[in-house]
Amino acid sequence: MIKECVGVLAIQGAFEKHRKILTSLGCNVILVKTIDDLSNINRLIIPGGESTSMRIMLKKHLLWDALKDFCNKKPVMGTCAGAILLASKIDYGNEEALEIMDFIITRNSYGRQIDSFTSDIAFTGTNSEAIISAHFIRAPKILDFGSQVNALASFEGSPVLVQQGNKLACTFHPELSDCSFIHSYFLSLS
Numbered sequence: 001m002i003k004e005c006v007g008v009l010a011i012q013g014a015f016e017k018h019r020k021i022l023t024s025l026g027c028n029v030i031l032v033k034t035i036d037d038l039s040n041i042n043r044l045i046i047p048g049g050e051s052t053s054m055r056i057m058l059k060k061h062l063l064w065d066a067l068k069d070f071c072n073k074k075p076v077m078g079t080c081a082g083a084i085l086l087a088s089k090i091d092y093g094n095e096e097a098l099e100i101m102d103f104i105i106t107r108n109s110y111g112r113q114i115d116s117f118t119s120d121i122a123f124t125g126t127n128s129e130a131i132i133s134a135h136f137i138r139a140p141k142i143l144d145f146g147s148q149v150n151a152l153a154s155f156e157g158s159p160v161l162v163q164q165g166n167k168l169a170c171t172f173h174p175e176l177s178d179c180s181f182i183h184s185y186f187l188s189l190s
């Protein structure tokens with residue numbers, strides 16, 4: 001069986017744990033740092049971190065446009081800062097997004113780093129409901145989303161995991177949970 005080649009954007013942020021989970025699920029993982037790396041993968045995770053730093057680095061390394069192109073064509077999952085970049089609009093100082101998924105997001109919505117927290121959330125993306133321990137680290141909040149977008153999990157009335165076709169955006173850090181549930185779900189999307 002040919003192993004699937006999955007990329008994890010490794011410009012900045014929490015890419016290492018995503019790599020470990022994907023490897024444990026049997027994927028070939030490429031840490032994506034260049035345009036060439038993008039041509040060797042079938043799907044991509046954009047990890048959490050700091051979205052402003054990521055944007056600056058992506059532009060500096062001339063990766064922004066190639067990344068946008070890749071994300072429009074292939075399955076992609078953005079977590080936390082990655083979700084911010086995938087949004088259609090960042091309602092926070094008019095920052096530029098990749099505009100891949102149809103939702104509006106705002107940053108640092110639950111306070112400062114010290115206010116980060118963990119909460120159990122119910123995932124409703126498959127037939128049976130799963131409970132996931134979700135780590136919110138200076139997390140963003142999805143404020144509104146279009147009709148093509150489905151909320152697969154919510155916290156305090158706001159969607160925290162959304163799907164639009166083969167794209168996922170998650171405002172928490174699934175790589176820090178004990179289960180690989182969300183990664184497996186992402187790998188099932190085509």
Ligand code: GLN
Pocket residue numbers: 047048049050051052079080081082084107108137138139140
């Ligand atoms: N606060 C970060 C930002 O706005 C995101 C935090 C994270 O990825 N854990 O970019």
